[in-house]
Every structure is written in C-alpha cells, then in structure tokens.
Amino acid sequence: MIEVKHLSKQFGAFKAVDDISFSAGKGEVLGFLGPNGAGKSTTMKMITGFLTPTSGDISVCSNNVLTDPIKTKKSLGYLPEGAPSYPDMTPLSFLHFIAEIRGFRGNEINKRVVDAANRVNLHSVMNRPIETLSKGFKRRVGFAQAILHDPDVLIMDEPTDGLDPNQKHEVRLLIKEMAKNKTIVVSTHILEEVQSVCTRAIIIAHGKLLFDGTPFELESRSKYHNAITLTVQTDSPDTLSDQLMAQLKTLPSVDSVENITTEQGKASFSIFPKKGASISKEVHSCIKTNNWEIDEFHVESGSLDEVFRDITTSSDISAKGALT
Amino acid sequence: MNNILIISKRELKSYFATPVAYVFIVVFLMMTGVFTFYLGNFYERGQADLQPFFLYHPWLYLFLIPALSMRLWSEERKSGTIELLVTLPISITESVLGKFLAAWGFTTIALLLTFPIWITVNYLGDPDNAVIFASYLGSILMAGAFLAIGSCISALTRNQVIAFVVSVVLCFGFILSGFPLVLDFFSNWAPQTILNAISDMSFLTHFNAIARGVIDLRDLIFFISFIGCWLFANVIIVELKKAD
Numbered sequence A: 001m002i003e004v005k006h007l008s009k010q011f012g013a014f015k016a017v018d019d020i021s022f023s024a025g026k027g028e029v030l031g032f033l034g035p036n037g038a039g040k041s042t043t044m045k046m047i048t049g050f051l052t053p054t055s056g057d058i059s060v061c062s063n064n065v066l067t068d069p070i071k072t073k074k075s076l077g078y079l080p081e082g083a084p085s086y087p088d089m090t091p092l093s094f095l096h097f098i099a100e101i102r103g104f105r106g107n108e109i110n111k112r113v114v115d116a117a118n119r120v121n122l123h124s125v126m127n128r129p130i131e132t133l134s135k136g137f138k139r140r141v142g143f144a145q146a147i148l149h150d151p152d153v154l155i156m157d158e159p160t161d162g163l164d165p166n167q168k169h170e171v172r173l174l175i176k177e178m179a180k181n182k183t184i185v186v187s188t189h190i191l192e193e194v195q196s197v198c199t200r201a202i203i204i205a206h207g208k209l210l211f212d213g214t215p216f217e218l219e220s221r222s223k224y225h226n227a228i229t230l231t232v233q234t235d236s237p238d239t240l241s242d243q244l245m246a247q248l249k250t251l252p253s254v255d256s257v258e259n260i261t262t263e264q265g266k267a268s269f270s271i272f273p274k275k276g277a278s279i280s281k282e283v284h285s286c287i288k289t290n291n292w293e294i295d296e297f298h299v300e301s302g303s304l305d306e307v308f309r310d311i312t313t314s315s316d317i318s319a320k321g322a323l324t
Numbered sequence B: 001m002n003n004i005l006i007i008s009k010r011e012l013k014s015y016f017a018t019p020v021a022y023v024f025i026v027v028f029l030m031m032t033g034v035f036t037f038y039l040g041n042f043y044e045r046g047q048a049d050l051q052p053f054f055l056y057h058p059w060l061y062l063f064l065i066p067a068l069s070m071r072l073w074s075e076e077r078k079s080g081t082i083e084l085l086v087t088l089p090i091s092i093t094e095s096v097l098g099k100f101l102a103a104w105g106f107t108t109i110a111l112l113l114t115f116p117i118w119i120t121v122n123y124l125g126d127p128d129n130a131v132i133f134a135s136y137l138g139s140i141l142m143a144g145a146f147l148a149i150g151s152c153i154s155a156l157t158r159n160q161v162i163a164f165v166v167s168v169v170l171c172f173g174f175i176l177s178g179f180p181l182v183l184d185f186f187s188n189w190a191p192q193t194i195l196n197a198i199s200d201m202s203f204l205t206h207f208n209a210i211a212r213g214v215i216d217l218r219d220l221i222f223f224i225s226f227i228g229c230w231l232f233a234n235v236i237i238v239e240l241k242k243a244d
C-alpha cells in the first residue's frame, strides 16, 4: 500500500534523505529505526505530502503523492511528531473539525468523533481546552485525529516519545489492535518497541537505508543471537573455569567461549555458536556428562542495542571517510 | 467551497474561544468613538452625515488589522499545526481563503456593530443613506486589503511581533502611496510608469472615492484584485515555507 522509490530530500547542501526505497503492504507494521537526525521524520513528511521530495517517487494506495496529493491524503492518517493540535480548542471541537474536513456530514460526524474518542479513552476530557491536558491526553487527541476516518495507511512519528511506561504500553496495544487491516508506519528510537509491535524494521542513519527486514532478522545479526549464558557453581572457580572452557570449545557448533565473571563459588560464561547454528543441545549434554552444577542456563535472543549500534555507527565511519 | 467554510468556521470559533475577539471589538468600538466624536467633531460640524466616522478608518485599521492578522499563519507555524493542516485532504488555497474569510468576516462583524451611530445620525437629521452604505462597503473592502497583506506577511514568519510590525509598515505605505512621503522614496530611481502605478494603489484615494458615495467599478476592482494578488502570494509562501 506504500511504495517509496529512490526518495531523496536535500536541505540546501545537506542531504537529509538519501535514495531510500521500500514498500509496505496491508497488515504490516513497519518500524522506522534510527538515531536522532537520521531522516525518519523527513521521510514521513514526504510520504504524507507535507514536504516535497527533491527526487524520487511515492505512492500510497496506488495514488501518487506528488501528482494526486488530495486523494492520497484522504487514505492517510498522520500523527506528526509531538502530536500538534489547536491548544484553545477542546478535543470535542477539534475532532469535530477534523471529521468535517474528512468529509463526514450529519450524524456520521458525531458517530466518528465518539468512536475515535472511545478507542483512545478520551471521553473524560472531551470538553476541556487541549492546552490544559496532560501530555498523554494530548497524544491521544493526536491519535484520535489520525484514526478518525479509519484510514488504510497510518503514519505515526514517535508516537510513544515522552510518555510514561503505562501510556507506552497502551499505545502499543492500540497499534497492534489496528494493525490487522491497515498499513502502519511508526518511527522510534526505542528498540524494544520494534520487537513488541513491528512486523518489519527499517534502519535509517544519515539519510541512508541500512537495513530492511524482520525484527528477528535484526536480532539474528547479533553476536549474542542463540548464544548461551551459563553460570556454574563451584568451590574452585579458576580451575573449573579452565576445564570448562577447554571442554566447551571442542563442541562442533561452538564458535567461542568467553569468561564473563569469576567470583566466590561461581563462574559465568558466554558461549557463542557458529553462524546460524543452535548449541543448546550440545552444551546441555556436555554439562550432563561432566556433572557440573548449574546455576543459570539462558539462551539469548540477541541484543538489538548492539546490532543497532553496529549498523548505525559503521555508517558513521564510512560517512566520515567519504568526507576526508 | 465547503472546505473553505469549514476552515473559516474553525478559525472564527477560535477568535471567540480566546479574549482576542472581545478585546478587538471593544477597542475597535472605543477607537471609532474617540475618532468620531473628539477628533472628528461629529456634533460641532452640525451636519447629518458620517464623514468624520469614516475619515479615520484607514488609520484605525493600520494598527488593529495587523494585530488580528498576525496570528493567522505565524501561530500555525509556531505550534506545528501547519503540518496537520497541510496533510489534511484540502488544498493550501482553500486554507488560505478560509482563514482570510474568517478574519474578514470578523472585521465585518466589528464594523457592523457600529450601527448605533448610523441610527443616531438618522435620528438627529436626514443623512444620505446611500453614501453611508457606500462608505461601509468601502471600509469593508479596505479592511480586506489590509487583511490580505497581514495574512501574507504572517505566513513569512513564526514570530507574531515581526508579522505585526512588517504588516503595519506595509499597510502604512499603501495608505499613503499616492502621497509625496511614499512617492519621494521612489521618484529618484523608478520610471514614471512605476510611479503612476504606485500612486494608483493608494488605499486613501480609492477609499475616499467610494466613501463620497460614488461606487465606481474601478475602485471595487482595485480592492478585489489587490486582495487576490496578496492571497495568491500567501498561497505560494505557505507552499514554499511551510516546513522551515
């Protein structure tokens, strides 16, 4: 439903978005990941028709944003960064205005407004000026505005930014609930968010697209993906440590073993598999035959933080290299 | 068309949601009173007409209209709601017209609230009501021209104070553009045709012509096309500068 081809945006001499292409279909929740200033908001602003691209093509629900902006905007719901709305209006009058602009008339207006307000739990503050509302409620007003016309495509720029953990949880539930028959794009720099709501993730840094795949694929790029953290109880940690490391290294699927800590009566290790291999069975039987006393046995899913840092900072270096 | 009205309605409501509307109306009525009765010697002249009332309208508008128009676009830009407005399924032209019509409608309401003075003058004497009607029409048109300038300027900056000051200066220039103060500024370097064009744009000249009771098509066309040009520029500026 969204198709972006070779999209670029230049601000003066500065390239904020550099040749980005991707597409997203129905049922997908696409996460835009990237450090601050990466170009996430700029990309979203171009998709929603706020900014005109320097070059490239965007189509939403098979309408071209550039040649058919009004039609495209009808099929879009957009929550801009910071969820701006008119501070002196009440949520009721604001949503009423949005419903009218979205082309609803008569009873349908009230129905849509009430429906959208209910979905984001806004009913208790409908008649208070928006400027007097808390951050969480202001965000909900923005949500209600974006989903009021039940759009096929929903674009949200950092929807959970600045919310407390409970509010973040609510927002994620809402996104999941709406995901079934829509295409949703959310930007974030919170990695756990990608794991909990997105079906696909895109990493952008310095305006360039550096990764496009599932959150699982992203995890599996981690050194820690399928690695095992093992803690063993022992009276003489140092001797056992050496013995254990030597033994584990002989296992066919094990790539390397690292000693994390050795303290009084305990030793911890990270065991890394060879690429793509699973080592839990091998390690487990090795433990059995040696009769080690296990305190902790944990298969890691991978550290997104690490992959994220890896992907975005390696481009840092190449960007700097290109300059010098 | 419908979208324009929806935008106008929202804008107009927001005037009345804050003290802006009431302050504007009260100040407007007070000032017209002061100008008419003190400076204009309404009673002392002993004539049944509203000439002293309309005489000072250009000067009243010079400060009051930019105060009204300065927020039209600056505020949208400052609060970020312009991103919302531009990504709604309406054109920028519709937004510009909607906002302008709201401000113009509001000024018209304020102006119509001066009706007691019309009643008074009919009670005291036997004025030429056709002239008064023409003067009201001219005043409304001139207010529209001021507003179009103000709206366009407010799209240029997110700072309302700057929008106000620049609008006042421009409006002042257009009030007096047929007079030496402004013409001297150009006469050293601009060719005669441009000087003529500038002096033809004087609000004062066109307004006074209409206020004499002669509704000349040329004066009407002047104000309407003047408003059109500034609003056209307004659309272009919003289009180009919306994201800055």
Ligand SMILES: Nc1ncnc2c1ncn2[C@@H]1O[C@H](COP(=O)(O)OP(=O)(O)O)[C@@H](O)[C@H]1O
Binding pocket: A011, A014, A016, A034, A035, A036, A037, A038, A039, A040, A041, A042, A043, B243, B244
């Ligand atoms: N209107 C603008 N003019 C100039 N530079 C801009 C403008 N908007 C964004 N930028 C720059 O483009 C880069 C990308 O910004 P943005 O898309 O907001 O990043 P993100 O949303 O990923 O944090 C930033 O370096 C920002 O300073």
Ligand SMILES: [Mg+2]
Binding pocket: A037, A040, A041, A042, A081, A157
């Ligand atoms: Mg951003």
